[in-house]
Amino acid sequence: MKKRFNLLVLVFIFTCVSSYAQQALFGGQPIVSPEINADNSVTFRVLAPNAEKVLVTGDFLPTEKVQSPMGEMEAPGKAEMTKDEKGVWSFTSEPLESELYDYSFVIDGFTTTDPSNPYVIRDIASITNYFIVGGGKADLYMVQDVPHGSVTRRWYDSPGLNMDRCAVIYTPPGYENSTEKYPVLYLLHGAGGDEEAWFAHGKATRILDNLIAEGKVKPMIVVMPNGNVIQDAAPGEGRDNFVTPAFMIPNTMDGTFEANFMDILKFVESNYRVKADKADRAIAGLSMGGFHSMHISRYYPNTFDYVGLFSAALLPREDATGKVYSNIDETLKQQKKNGYKLYWTGIGKTDFLYDANKEFRAKLDSIGMEYTYMETDGGHIWRNWRIYLSEYLPLLFK
Known part of the structure; x- marks a missing residue:
């Protein structure tokens, strides 16, 4: 009986640890972002239930003119995301041509990467996510x-x-x-x-x-x-x-x-x-x-x-x-x-x-x-x- 009790305790502990590990690894509800749709539009999602305003910025959007140390240059555009009842913000782009694209999120003024996308690129000191729309030149x-x-x-x-x-x-x-x-x-x-x-x-x-x-x-x-x-x-x-x-x-x-x-x-x-x-x-x-x-x-x-x-x-x-x-x-x-x-x-x-x-x-x-x-x-x-x-x-x- 004692051996059976010890075995049950071990199973309980393993189950709890395993459950905690999965929660730590995956951070709660799974979110797919970015999602490349059938028409090559792309949907971005981020969980930010307490945020007041969330933007997505990237080179898939029309560019904006900004001042830089090198003079006036083009910068990636921005688009407002929409919040649902679960606190998930989303935005779907227009259909995109085959290309490699960079993007980031701006959550209440703070620029950050997409936690659902592990693919990032460092350009000087900036870190951005990226995705590839295939079916054309980006296949290279x-x-x-x-x-x-x-x-x-x-x-x-x-x-x-x-x-x-x-x-x-x-x-x-x-x-x-x-x-x-x-x-x-x-x-x-x-x-x-x-x-x-x-x-x-x-x-x-x-x-x-x-x-x-x-x-x-x-x-x-x-x-x-x-x-x-x-x-x-x-x-x-x-x-x-x-x-x-x-x-x-x-x-x-x-x-x-x-x-x-x-x-x-x-x-x-x-x-x-x-x-x-x-x-x-x-x-x-x-x-x-x-x-x-x-x-x-x-x-x-x-x-x-x-x-x-x-x-x-x-x-x-x-x-x-x-x-x-x-x-x-x-x-x-x-x-x-x-x-x-x-x-x-x-x-x-x-x-x-x-x-x-x-x-x-x-x-x-x-x-x-x-x-x-x-x-x-x-x-x-x-x-x-x-x-x-x-x-x-x-x-x-x-």
């Missing part, structure tokens, strides 16, 4: 049933910067089991980003896997370095540990990164099976990374046959007075004389850098440098940069 950004490449975080010695630094490096499917040599793309992030930006927010490795599987892109190694020269790695991953991410870090656009870029190129060509020649090297970047790509490719004018400028930050800078930024026209002319296979540039119609990019294209025209140009809707946004990468990759190493 999703994991498909295709061979996958490998992604590693590699530390390399940079004598010019006097530190070991981190880069995210993609090797194509089959690299580990082959003896083949591969071409290399150096893919650079924007201001406030780091070596994780193209991998996390740009979905670059998924795009590569899917386009390689479709036979549209030649297998290649892609190197995503950290363009912030005072950092050894992304915030939380380097020697400074949990430093707060910042938009503009000292020395990021003063020529230091460009002048020491050969440190990473030498590391890659010494440690990976690559074709170490101009015809098999490409460089591209978004915003600040486009600025870096333009200057690196002309400062080392016989190094890259492929150059990509995605919404490049080509505005004149007061600190752009070093050796790297001297004789720009002459080095561009030398780059042209040496020959190249592709000079690609893209910009959004409402990008705050639109006029600066227009002026740069006029400079290229004046010296007879041929280029490929793409103009898209929207502004200075990841949506455009993923499109530009998807358009740029199939043109490489032909």
Whole structure:
């Protein structure tokens, strides 16, 4: 009888603990958010019974004009949510085109993530949720049933910067089991980003896997370095540990990164099976990374046959007075004389850098440098940069 009593006690305790654990894990009633409906509209829900006003904000809504340190820019729009009798607020969007979208909730003025959606992206110091509407171009950004490449975080010695630094490096499917040599793309992030930006927010490795599987892109190694020269790695991953991410870090656009870029190129060509020649090297970047790509490719004018400028930050800078930024026209002319296979540039119609990019294209025209140009809707946004990468990759190493 005593044994039976002990067994019943144990069952009771286990049941209580199990019930508590489930409650802690799932936090009460299940809420589906976001829910992608049959017509590609999306329903957002959040439980906030005591809230007086709840908004959803994201790039699936019409943009708003806001003032920023860079001037007037577009920001994600906002929409009011409706509260039901259970305290659940909801909003259903219009049908959306196939794309990757970011969003957040604003609960009584406090911006927060969706507790029902575990998928988040860090962009500088902001954390937002995201979702993907498939059935179109965004299928490239999703994991498909295709061979996958490998992604590693590699530390390399940079004598010019006097530190070991981190880069995210993609090797194509089959690299580990082959003896083949591969071409290399150096893919650079924007201001406030780091070596994780193209991998996390740009979905670059998924795009590569899917386009390689479709036979549209030649297998290649892609190197995503950290363009912030005072950092050894992304915030939380380097020697400074949990430093707060910042938009503009000292020395990021003063020529230091460009002048020491050969440190990473030498590391890659010494440690990976690559074709170490101009015809098999490409460089591209978004915003600040486009600025870096333009200057690196002309400062080392016989190094890259492929150059990509995605919404490049080509505005004149007061600190752009070093050796790297001297004789720009002459080095561009030398780059042209040496020959190249592709000079690609893209910009959004409402990008705050639109006029600066227009002026740069006029400079290229004046010296007879041929280029490929793409103009898209929207502004200075990841949506455009993923499109530009998807358009740029199939043109490489032909």
